[in-house]
Amino acid sequence: MAKGVLIDLSGVLYVDRKLLPGAAQALERLNAAGIPYRFLTNTTRKPKRAILALLADLGVKVQDDQLFTPARAACDWLADHARAPHLLVHPDLEEDFAGCADQRPKAVVLGDMGPFFTYDVLNAAFRALDKGAPFLALAANRVFRDDDGELSMDAGAFVRALEFASGKKADLIGKPAPAFFAAAAASMGSDLGEVAMIGDDAEADVAGALAAGAERAILVRSGKYRPGDEDRVKPRPSAVVEGVAQAVDAVLADS
Known part of the structure; x- marks a missing residue:
């Protein structure tokens, strides 16, 4: 049973600055079930401020500490x-x-x-x-x-x-680095083995999360997904679904 969910952004929640069908409702269902979630992105063309602003424009309320970016992790590494x-x-x-x-x-x-x-x-x-x-x-x-x-x-x-x-x-520093996934899981008070990952990148999001020790990782057929992606990676996805709404359904069904 997943005690938390890690969610990729571009290609999963939105594409071309437009919220994907069912994305807002999927987050609402996680909130209603009391399951925490964090957003993990490998986007490195936009600063964190701009990503948060885009999500706000799309009607997705995200706190600063819910969004994990490679730049944030790199700054921590440089300081350490x-x-x-x-x-x-x-x-x-x-x-x-x-x-x-x-x-x-x-x-x-x-x-x-x-x-x-x-x-x-x-x-x-x-x-x-x-x-x-x-x-x-x-x-x-x-x-x-x-x-x-x-x-x-x-x-x-x-x-x-x-x-x-x-x-x-x-x-x-970013996905599929195990430390990146683990830091997001830890921020929810969970071990990585207690959380699920939802992403559109079979390699970095899904296989990466599973190899790092995630409880499960679900591949969505939106964003950068191309037919057959699930057969080109190991470990293979725990499930392949149409979009984030169906991925959240799968998480909640086992929670």
């Missing part, structure tokens, strides 16, 4: 390791690192820069890595569903490029 960020992130995300110390040895922090990825930016990061800087990847997703409705390359390819050039493996 006495490092300052050498950022490869979208300019809009830079505000989430404003509180980080800047007079410490650097760690390379890579997110989805989109059109701001250039050779010079990547080469500067490579040189920092070559001189011993730690390497943090906010996320390493392969693709995401872009605003035009088509799939676009995500940050994973750029993570792999720097890993190849530097010979240094990145420490993954």
